[in-house]
Amino acid sequence: MSEKFIHFRKFLAERGYKTTRQRDLIARTLFQSGRHISVEELYQHVRKQDPRIGLVTVYRTLKLLMEAGLVEERHFGEGHTLYEEGLREHHDHLICTHCGKIVEFENHIIEGLQEEVAKKYGFIILSHKHELYGLCETCQPSTPQGRPHENLTTLPVSSA
Amino acid sequence: MSEKFIHFRKFLAERGYKTTRQRDLIARTLFQSGRHISVEELYQHVRKQDPRIGLVTVYRTLKLLMEAGLVEERHFGEGHTLYEEGLREHHDHLICTHCGKIVEFENHIIEGLQEEVAKKYGFIILSHKHELYGLCETCQPSTPQGRPHENLTTLPVSSA
DNA sequence: CTTGAAATTGAAATTCAGTTTCATCTGAGG
DNA sequence: CCTCAGATGAAACTGAATTTCAATTTCAAG
Numbered sequence: 001m002s003e004k005f006i007h008f009r010k011f012l013a014e015r016g017y018k019t020t021r022q023r024d025l026i027a028r029t030l031f032q033s034g035r036h037i038s039v040e041e042l043y044q045h046v047r048k049q050d051p052r053i054g055l056v057t058v059y060r061t062l063k064l065l066m067e068a069g070l071v072e073e074r075h076f077g078e079g080h081t082l083y084e085e086g087l088r089e090h091h092d093h094l095i096c097t098h099c100g101k102i103v104e105f106e107n108h109i110i111e112g113l114q115e116e117v118a119k120k121y122g123f124i125i126l127s128h129k130h131e132l133y134g135l136c137e138t139c140q141p142s143t144p145q146g147r148p149h150e151n152l153t154t155l156p157v158s159s160a
Numbered sequence: 161m162s163e164k165f166i167h168f169r170k171f172l173a174e175r176g177y178k179t180t181r182q183r184d185l186i187a188r189t190l191f192q193s194g195r196h197i198s199v200e201e202l203y204q205h206v207r208k209q210d211p212r213i214g215l216v217t218v219y220r221t222l223k224l225l226m227e228a229g230l231v232e233e234r235h236f237g238e239g240h241t242l243y244e245e246g247l248r249e250h251h252d253h254l255i256c257t258h259c260g261k262i263v264e265f266e267n268h269i270i271e272g273l274q275e276e277v278a279k280k281y282g283f284i285i286l287s288h289k290h291e292l293y294g295l296c297e298t299c300q301p302s303t304p305q306g307r308p309h310e311n312l313t314t315l316p317v318s319s320a
Numbered sequence: 321c322t323t324g325a326a327a328t329t330g331a332a333a334t335t336c337a338g339t340t341t342c343a344t345c346t347g348a349g350g
Numbered sequence: 351c352c353t354c355a356g357a358t359g360a361a362a363c364t365g366a367a368t369t370t371c372a373a374t375t376t377c378a379a380g
Contacts, residue, residue, distance in 0.1 A: 018347050018356060054359040059338065077289075078235055094283050103281050113270050114292055121263050122297035123254050129291045132274055137282035178327055178376050214330040219367065
């Protein structure tokens with residue numbers, strides 16, 4: 001049993017919340033799955049193990065996991081909300097608009113420059129979002145081509 | 161009559177679309193309003209001039225204006241979609257989480273570093289989103305306090 | 321002008337992600 | 351093994367955005 005799992009149980013107990021079959025299953029499944037997962041994906045995985053679990057419970061459990069600091073919600077443009085492990089070092093994302101692959105990066109120089117920008121305009125930064133959208137190595141025209149992600153027909157293309 | 165307005169009419173004609181009272185009014189109102197406007201705000205402004213215009217038409221016209229490159233859609237975290245003038249120089253945003261004020265910035269060094277990051281991971285960047293969330297001068301604890309924005313009770317707080 | 325086909329409009333219905341409601345069920349402390 | 355606050359899940363609801371469709375308008379050809 002992972003330490004995150006224990007942490008979650010402790011969190012629940014502390015707040016007078018209950019440890020239930022559903023919460024256990026949802027948390028376990030989430031911790032076992034890859035970096036960035038959507039509610040729907042998580043729901044399907046959970047459902048395979050127990051078809052009686054409702055989508056509402058997945059939403060509710062994710063909220064608790066966020067309160068516990070174990071999970072973070074990320075909005076990758078319109079309607080692409082994913083969840084990833086929390087409590088980790090800060091990082092930003094590179095997102096392939098073709099296959100949906102997500103790579104994390106961090107760059108201290110950029111972070112420093114952000115502070116300079118904020119200072120210039122008199123802002124105090126509380127958080128930030130820095131996402132680079134493009135094509136990963138596999139999906140670039142010259143190479144053998146990765147296959148397109150099902151749900152990524154229209155991935156965010158914000159600031160040009 | 162502004163050049164953007166003419167551009168829009170030309171765009172419509174080229175594609176066999178029609179110039180209508182509603183499209184004229186919506187486009188004119190949008191071009192006259194400030195930098196970042198929401199659909200609802202635009203709808204209200206338009207409605208003052210012609211109460212019969214439907215919200216659907218505003219959505220449809222915004223889509224056309226985007227196709228024409230005259231407008232850009234920006235998603236500032238969950239449910240805060242704003243529209244701003246297109247065809248301008250690239251820039252990113254500083255957003256005050258207290259009063260909703262939005263300031264634009266650009267930083268070539270950051271843009272350059274982004275390319276380096278992308279290169280490191282074999283990505284080709286097509287677009288990016290860089291948003292700094294925090295408190296503007298007016299809303300910082302020490303100063304006289306700006307008043308909170310109505311619709312900004314829960315502004316995006318993504319990556320810490 | 322007049323006409324009519326094609327495009328546009330707006331009200332209402334629909335979608336989609338996410339939340340709320342509520343009757344029923346269940347975990348865990350006594 | 352009791353009890354009851356907390357949890358569950360089905361169904362209803364929300365809010366933003368899109369689709370449908372009958373009625374209306376544009377505009378180019380007569």
